[in-house]
Amino acid sequence: MSDLSAALPRPVESQLSVVTERKLVRWVAIGIALAFLLLFLVLPLIVVFAEAFKRGLAGYFAAFQEEDALSAIGLTLTVAAIAVPLNLVFGLAASWAIAKFEFKGKSLLITLIDLPFSVSPVVSGLIYLLLFGAQGLWGSWFMAHGIKIAFALPGIVLATVFVTFPFVARQLIPLMQEQGTTEEEAALTLGASGWRTFLTVTLPNIKWGLLYGVLLCNARAMGEFGAVSVVSGHIRGLTNTIPLHVEILYNEYNFVAAFAVASLLACLALLTLALKSFLEWRHGADLAGGASH
Amino acid sequence: MTKEFGGAAALHDIDLTVRPGELLALLGPSGSGKTTLLRIIAGLVEADRGHVFFGGLDATSLPVQKRQVGFVFQHYALFRHMRVADNIAYGLQVRERANRPPKAEIRRRTAELLDLVQLSGYESRFPAQLSGGQRQRVALARALAVEPRVLLLDEPFGALDAKVRKDLRAWLRDIHERTGKTTVFVTHDQDEALELADRVAILNQGHLEQVGSPDDVQDHPATPFVMTFLGQAARFSADIRDGRVLVNGKPVPVAAQRSTIGRASLYCRPWHLTPTAIGQGHYTGTISGIRRLGSIRRIEVSQANGTTLEVEVPLRTSLRLGEEIGLEILDGVIFRDD
Numbered sequence: 001m002s003d004l005s006a007a008l009p010r011p012v013e014s015q016l017s018v019v020t021e022r023k024l025v026r027w028v029a030i031g032i033a034l035a036f037l038l039l040f041l042v043l044p045l046i047v048v049f050a051e052a053f054k055r056g057l058a059g060y061f062a063a064f065q066e067e068d069a070l071s072a073i074g075l076t077l078t079v080a081a082i083a084v085p086l087n088l089v090f091g092l093a094a095s096w097a098i099a100k101f102e103f104k105g106k107s108l109l110i111t112l113i114d115l116p117f118s119v120s121p122v123v124s125g126l127i128y129l130l131l132f133g134a135q136g137l138w139g140s141w142f143m144a145h146g147i148k149i150a151f152a153l154p155g156i157v158l159a160t161v162f163v164t165f166p167f168v169a170r171q172l173i174p175l176m177q178e179q180g181t182t183e184e185e186a187a188l189t190l191g192a193s194g195w196r197t198f199l200t201v202t203l204p205n206i207k208w209g210l211l212y213g214v215l216l217c218n219a220r221a222m223g224e225f226g227a228v229s230v231v232s233g234h235i236r237g238l239t240n241t242i243p244l245h246v247e248i249l250y251n252e253y254n255f256v257a258a259f260a261v262a263s264l265l266a267c268l269a270l271l272t273l274a275l276k277s278f279l280e281w282r283h284g285a286d287l288a289g290g291a292s293h
Numbered sequence: 294m295t296k297e298f299g300g301a302a303a304l305h306d307i308d309l310t311v312r313p314g315e316l317l318a319l320l321g322p323s324g325s326g327k328t329t330l331l332r333i334i335a336g337l338v339e340a341d342r343g344h345v346f347f348g349g350l351d352a353t354s355l356p357v358q359k360r361q362v363g364f365v366f367q368h369y370a371l372f373r374h375m376r377v378a379d380n381i382a383y384g385l386q387v388r389e390r391a392n393r394p395p396k397a398e399i400r401r402r403t404a405e406l407l408d409l410v411q412l413s414g415y416e417s418r419f420p421a422q423l424s425g426g427q428r429q430r431v432a433l434a435r436a437l438a439v440e441p442r443v444l445l446l447d448e449p450f451g452a453l454d455a456k457v458r459k460d461l462r463a464w465l466r467d468i469h470e471r472t473g474k475t476t477v478f479v480t481h482d483q484d485e486a487l488e489l490a491d492r493v494a495i496l497n498q499g500h501l502e503q504v505g506s507p508d509d510v511q512d513h514p515a516t517p518f519v520m521t522f523l524g525q526a527a528r529f530s531a532d533i534r535d536g537r538v539l540v541n542g543k544p545v546p547v548a549a550q551r552s553t554i555g556r557a558s559l560y561c562r563p564w565h566l567t568p569t570a571i572g573q574g575h576y577t578g579t580i581s582g583i584r585r586l587g588s589i590r591r592i593e594v595s596q597a598n599g600t601t602l603e604v605e606v607p608l609r610t611s612l613r614l615g616e617e618i619g620l621e622i623l624d625g626v627i628f629r630d631d
Contacts, residue, residue, distance in 0.1 A: 185364070185369075186372070186435075188337070190435070190439055191387055192358065201372055
C-alpha cells in the first residue's frame with residue numbers, strides 16, 4: 001500500500017473536494033453558525049462574568065463568604081462525590097453486561113438506560129418524591145425508621161444518580177461492543193481469573209472512554225437543577241445545591257452574588273469542555289473504538 | 294490424548310483423538326463447527342454432552358484458566374495497551390504468587406520466546422506498531438509462554454495476505470518440529486491443512502467426516518463430501534454390476550466390492566479424465582474453456598444441459614475451443630448411492 005500512495009501525486013491543496021461548496025455558501029453557513037454561537041453561548045457567558053464582577057473582586061468573593069453559599073458548594077460536591085462513583089459502577093456493570101454477554105431483555109435494558117434522557121428531570125424528581133415523600137409509597141416506612149430521604153441528602157443523591165445514569169453507560173457500550181471479547185478470552189486461556197482479566201485487560205482498554213463518561217456525568221451531576229429542585233425542598237443552608245442557590249439569590253434580587261455563584265458552574269462547564277476536547281484530541285481512537293488492532 | 298464430544302447444537306457426536314506431539318488440522322467449510330470444537334477443547338465453550346480428556350485427565354469440568362491450553366485467535370487478540378514483551382509475559386505474570394516464576398526468569402523466558410518467533414528487538418513495541426504476521430507470531434509466543442498442554446490455533450492465518458500466509462505456514466511447521474507441542478489448528482483452507490498437518494480431521498455440518506493423514510484423505514476419501522471438499526471433482530452416475538463399475542454402460546477401471554450392486558456415484562479429479570476421440574470414452578461434450586495452470590492446462594468440457602467438468606491436459610495440446618470431444622475415465626472414487 002505504501003508503494004502505491006508514494007507513486008500517486010500529492011493532492012493539490014487548493015483543489016476543491018467534490019463535497020466542498022462554493023465560497024459564498026461556505027461563508028454564509030459558517031457565519032450563521034458563528035452568529036448563533038455568539039448570541040446564545042458566548043454573550044451569556046460574558047454576561048455571567050460581567051455581572052459577577054460588577055462590584056469588583058471584593059463583591060465577587062463576598063458571595064462565597066456567605067454561609068449558605070459555602071453549604072451549597074459543599075452539598076453539590078458531596079452529591080457529586082456520591083452520585084458519580086455510583087454511576088461509574090452502574091454504568092460499567094451495565095455496559096459490561098450489554099457488550100459482552102447475550103441475554104434476554106438486552107434491548108429493553110438499552111432502552112431503559114436512555115430513559116433519563118427522555119424523561120423531564122422535573123418528572124423524575126417527582127417520582128422520587130412520590131416514592132419517598134412523607135405520604136409516599138415507601139416514604140412512611142423510612143420515616144418510621146428515622147430515615148429521611150425526600151428533602152434531604154439521600155433524595156438529592158437518588159435524583160442526581162437517576163438523571164446522570166446514561167452518561168457512563170452510553171459512552172462505554174459502543175466502545176466495548178466494538179472491542180469485542182477476544183482479548184478477555186485470551187487472558188482467560190492464559191490463566192487469568194475473571195477479576196484479574198477485568199483489571200488488566202478490560203479496564204485499560206476502556207479507561208479513556210470511562211474518564212470521558214465520568215467527566216460528562218460529573219458536569220451534569222453538579223449542574224442538575226430540575227430533579228434536585230423538586231426533591232430538595234429548597235431548605236437554605238441544608239438542601240440547596242449550587243444551581244438552587246443561584247436561583248434563590250436571583251429571586252432575592254441579589255444579582256452580583258447570584259452571578260458570582262453561577263460563574264462557578266460556568267467555570268466547571270469550561271473546564272469540562274477543555275478536558276473533553278483534550279481527551280478527544282489525545283485519545284480519540286480509544287474513545288470511539290476502532291483503534292487499529 | 295482423547296477428546297470426546299457429544300454435540301452442542303453445532304456438533305454431533307464427535308469422537309476425536311489427538312495423538313501426543315502431532316499437528317492436527319480441523320478442516321471444514323464455514324459453519325461446519327470446527328471453531329466450536331476448538332473452543333470446547335479450550336474450555337471457552339461448554340459441550341452439552343460428552344467429555345474432553347487431556348491424556349488420562351478428564352478436563353470437562355476444568356474452567357478455561359485451569360486447562361493450560363495455548364489459544365491463538367484469528368484476529369490475534371493481543372492486549373493492545375501492553376507492549377510485546379508484556380503480552381508474552383502475561384500468562385506467567387498472572388499466576389498465583391506460589392507458582393509465579395521470579396522476575397528475572399520471566400524476562401529470560403520472554404526473550405527466549407521472542408527469539409523463537411524471530412521478533413527479538415521488538416519487545417517494547419505496541420501491537421498496533423506491528424504487521425499482521427508479526428502480531429500473529431507474538432500471539433503464538435504468548436500462548437507458548439505458559440507451556441500449554443496443547444496448542445490450539447483458530448484460523449491462525451485467516452486474516453493475513455497470501456504471501457505472509459505461506460511464510461508463516463512453513464514457519465509454524467518449523468516451530469512445531471522444534472517444540473514438539475501437540476497442536477490443533479482450525480482452517481477452511483484445504484491446501485493449508487494438507488500441507489501443514491500430520492493428520493487432517495474433516496468436519497461438515499457438525500459431523501466428523503474423516504480423520505487421516507493428508508495422503509489418506511486425498512487418496513481414500515471416506516465420503517463424497519471429503520472428495521468434493523478437498524478439490525475439483527466431477528460426479529458421474531454409475532452402475533455397479535458383478536463387481537464392475539459402469540458409466541453410461543461402459544466399464545471403468547475402478548474396483549468395486551464384489552458384493553455391492555446397484556446405483557452409485559463415481560467422483561473423478563481433473564487428472565482422472567483424459568480426452569479421446571468423439572464417440573469413444575464414457576462422456577461427450579464441447580470444450581468451453583482452456584486455462585493454463587502452471588505446467589499444465591485445464592480444459593472445461595460442457596454438455597448441452599449445462600453441466601461442466603474439468604480435465605487436465607498437457608501444456609501443448611491440439612485441442613481447440615468449441616471442439617467436441619469424448620472423455621475417458623481413467624480412475625476415480627466410487628460411492629454407493631443410498
